[in-house]
Amino acid sequence: MKKLLVSLFALSAISTAVAAPIAMEDQSQLKLTASKAATEQYHLPPLEADLPDNAFGDMVRKGHAIFVDTKRQVPELVGNGLNCVNCHMDQGRLANAAPLWGAYTMYPAYRKKNDKVNTYAERIQGCFQFSMNGTPPAADSETMTALTTFSYWLATGAPSGVELPGRAYPDVPKPEGGYNLAQGKKVYAEQCAVCHSEDGLGQKVGENYVFPPLWGKDSFNWGAGMHRINTAATFIKANMPLGKGGTLSDQEAWDVAAFMNSHERPQDPRLVDGDIEKTRVKFHANDGVNLYGEKVNGVLIGQGIK
Numbered sequence: 146m147k148k149l150l151v152s153l154f155a156l157s158a159i160s161t162a163v164a165a166p167i168a169m170e171d172q173s174q175l176k177l178t179a180s181k182a183a184t185e186q187y188h189l190p191p192l193e194a195d196l197p198d199n200a201f202g203d204m205v206r207k208g209h210a211i212f213v214d215t216k217r218q219v220p221e222l223v224g225n226g227l228n229c230v231n232c233h234m235d236q237g238r239l240a241n242a243a244p245l246w247g248a249y250t251m252y253p254a255y256r257k258k259n260d261k262v263n264t265y266a267e268r269i270q271g272c273f274q275f276s277m278n279g280t281p282p283a284a285d286s287e288t289m290t291a292l293t294t295f296s297y298w299l300a301t302g303a304p305s306g307v308e309l310p311g312r313a314y315p316d317v318p319k320p321e322g323g324y325n326l327a328q329g330k331k332v333y334a335e336q337c338a339v340c341h342s343e344d345g346l347g348q349k350v351g352e353n354y355v356f357p358p359l360w361g362k363d364s365f366n367w368g369a370g371m372h373r374i375n376t377a378a379t380f381i382k383a384n385m386p387l388g389k390g391g392t393l394s395d396q397e398a399w400d401v402a403a404f405m406n407s408h409e410r411p412q413d414p415r416l417v418d419g420d421i422e423k424t425r426v427k428f429h430a431n432d433g434v435n436l437y438g439e440k441v442n443g444v445l446i447g448q449g450i451k
């Protein structure tokens with residue numbers, strides 16, 4: 146019963162993300178962001194009501210639709226069960242959940258991940274390839290134009306090249322004693338399983354996830370930023386459990402992030418010669434804190450899952 150109630154609560158909270166994907170009609174969420182922005186002085190993105198009724202407005206609406214309902218809007222580009230909005234919450238608006246307005250004005254930028262200057266389109270392609278375990282849209286495709294136009298619109302009035310408060314996910318320092326997988330398992334059972342389910346595979350209504358999977362074949366792959374325990378801890382601490390962001394201690398956030406990322410997920414698409422150890426050395430050895438290519442309880446992590 147408790148599980149059902151919590152599930153229903155969360156279902157209504159994310160209804161814009163899963164049920165009514167096209168229109169941005171949920172003004173309650175927009176106001177929530179607005180009032181939070183006013184008190185915490187985050188960038189205030191424009192409201193849907195401000196959108197012009199012309200070709201530009203249509204392109205913004207299209208980008209919004211793709212962002213919140215990716216799997217159904219561009220199924221050929223998505224290889225898992227996720228939508229962009231699952232990690233960039235409240236329609237890409239929420240401060241401290243990697244909001245698009247915090248991202249847009251910071252590109253082009255150098256990225257260590259691929260050792261070159263990335264355009265905004267290339268950054269989005271990265272999330273398609275890894276976070277969505279999919280196929281990146283071409284830089285000049287309509288999908289990319291739509292996502293870029295949507296981001297540009299959310300960033301209206303923001304200064305260019307200035308890191309805004311609320312960008313990305315706030316850092317969570319690594320606990321002195323490191324992380325503890327057994328404690329993470331406990332946190333997971335007590336605070337996460339009710340929505341993401343005991344087996345971490347999420348929960349569906351019909352074809353679509355209402356609670357996204359945290360591991361398994363429909364999750365982000367081993368090349369995604371979220372596979373780093375440090376990155377996952379930052380997202381989780383600020384945003385999870387849903388509706389109770391900021392309630393976990395730093396230790397709990399690291400423990401549960403490590404527990405989540407000690408489970409199998411789709412293979413890193415950059416796999417070198419079909420060899421996990423070579424891939425670990427090339428792409429994971431200097432990529433934050435992660436378990437790819439390591440052994441947990443005698444089992445090699447990073448074997449991938451189809």
Ligand code: HEC
Nearest residue numbers: 227228229232243247248269272273276313314365370371
């Ligand atoms: C599994 C979670 C996840 C999903 C799904 C996801 N992303 Fe991301 N995204 C991330 C993470 C993690 C980062 C890095 C944030 C950071 O720098 O701390 C990121 C970064 C970004 C950035 C750059 C942010 C910045 O401030 O520089 C953009 C733009 C972006 N994602 C767009 C998208 C788009 C578009 C989609 C859907 C096609 C998507 N993401 C899907 C997790 C995800």
Ligand code: HEC
Nearest residue numbers: 155162230231234235336337340357358359385386387401
């Ligand atoms: C009340 C339900 C609920 C609880 C409890 C909850 N989550 Fe979530 N979680 C969600 C929903 C819904 C989303 C997608 C958010 C969106 O689309 O706006 C999500 C997204 C995520 C994501 C990013 C998307 C993905 O699938 O990779 C991660 C990681 C995550 N949650 C981890 C956790 C962890 C760890 C806990 C426990 C500390 C937790 N969640 C507790 C509902 C919940």
